[in-house]
Each structure stands twice: as C-alpha cells, then as structure tokens.
Amino acid sequence: MASARVPEALRQKVAEQARYRCGYCLRSEELAGMPMTIEHLVPIAEGGLSVEENLWLACNRCNGFKGALTSARDPDIGDTVPLFNPRLDVWVEHFEWNSDGTLIIGKTPRGRATVVALQLNNPEIVVARRLWVSAGWWPPQE
Numbered sequence: 408m409a410s411a412r413v414p415e416a417l418r419q420k421v422a423e424q425a426r427y428r429c430g431y432c433l434r435s436e437e438l439a440g441m442p443m444t445i446e447h448l449v450p451i452a453e454g455g456l457s458v459e460e461n462l463w464l465a466c467n468r469c470n471g472f473k474g475a476l477t478s479a480r481d482p483d484i485g486d487t488v489p490l491f492n493p494r495l496d497v498w499v500e501h502f503e504w505n506s507d508g509t510l511i512i513g514k515t516p517r518g519r520a521t522v523v524a525l526q527l528n529n530p531e532i533v534v535a536r537r538l539w540v541s542a543g544w545w546p547p548q549e
C-alpha cells in the first residue's frame with residue numbers, strides 16, 4: 408500500500424513549485440494563515456504515489472472537497488470530465504475571475520466541473536475574497 412508520508416525536502420520542493428498557494432483556488436498560505444496541504448493528484452486510494460509528479464499544494468478546503476475525486480460532471484454539458492490538474496494544467500486557461508474578483512468562473516468543461524466539485528465559490532471563501540479585494544490583496548496576479 409502506498410504511503411501518504413511525504414518527506415520534508417519533497418514537501419518543500421512542491422511548495423516552492425506551487426508558490427505556496429492552493430493550486431485550485433489560488434489562496435496563499437499568507438492569506439490562509441496556515442500551511443497548505445500536500446495534495447495527491449491521483450489519490451492514494453487510486454494508487455497515487457507520494458512522488459513529485461503526483462503532488463501539488465491545496466488548501467484544506469479544496470483538498471477536503473476533492474477527496475478521492477479525479478473527475479466530475481461539467482454542469483453545462485453534463486459530461487464527466489477529469490478535474491483540473493494544477494501541476495499539468497494552466498489555471499488561466501480553465502478559469503477566470505468574475506468582474507469583482509470574488510468568484511472563480513470555469514471557462515472549460517474541466518474548469519466548470521472543478522468549480523462545482525471543489526466548491527471553489529463556497530459562501531465562506533467568497534466573503535473572505537470580498538475582504539481581500541477591498542484590501543487590494545485579491546485577485547492574485549498570475
């Protein structure tokens with residue numbers, strides 16, 4: 408059975424690659440006020456390994472909603488599609504911010520499915536984003 412244990416040096420390397428922010432909602436460790444979680448892109452339950460290629464950072468919230476999911480339904484088309492992969496996919500190709508910077512809009516089937524499955528616009532985070540926008544800290548610049 409694969410181990411979820413990620414050596415500290417590898418964790419640090421992945422954190423640097425992810426720029427210390429969640430690969431899905433882009434919240435930084437500074438704004439979260441806590442370290443991000445190491446995310447297994449292919450879940451351990453699906454045979455995913457604790458190797459660099461299978462790891463990225465996620466906030467506790469996105470990590471919790473993702474769970475063991477690797478695909479979800481696109482709400483517009485209805486097809487089940489792979490979730491956004493923050494290591495392989497480019498965020499701005501699949502998502503954009505709404506005009507006031509508080510909502511993540513899915514631009515592609517993969518983006519839309521990920522917004523719904525990971526609840527990227529849950530009410531609590533939208534309130535926080537509104538505060539961050541008013542402080543000039545949000546949305547993040549790519």
Ligand SMILES: [Zn+2]
Pocket residue numbers: 429430431432433434465466467468469470
């Ligand atoms: Zn997140």
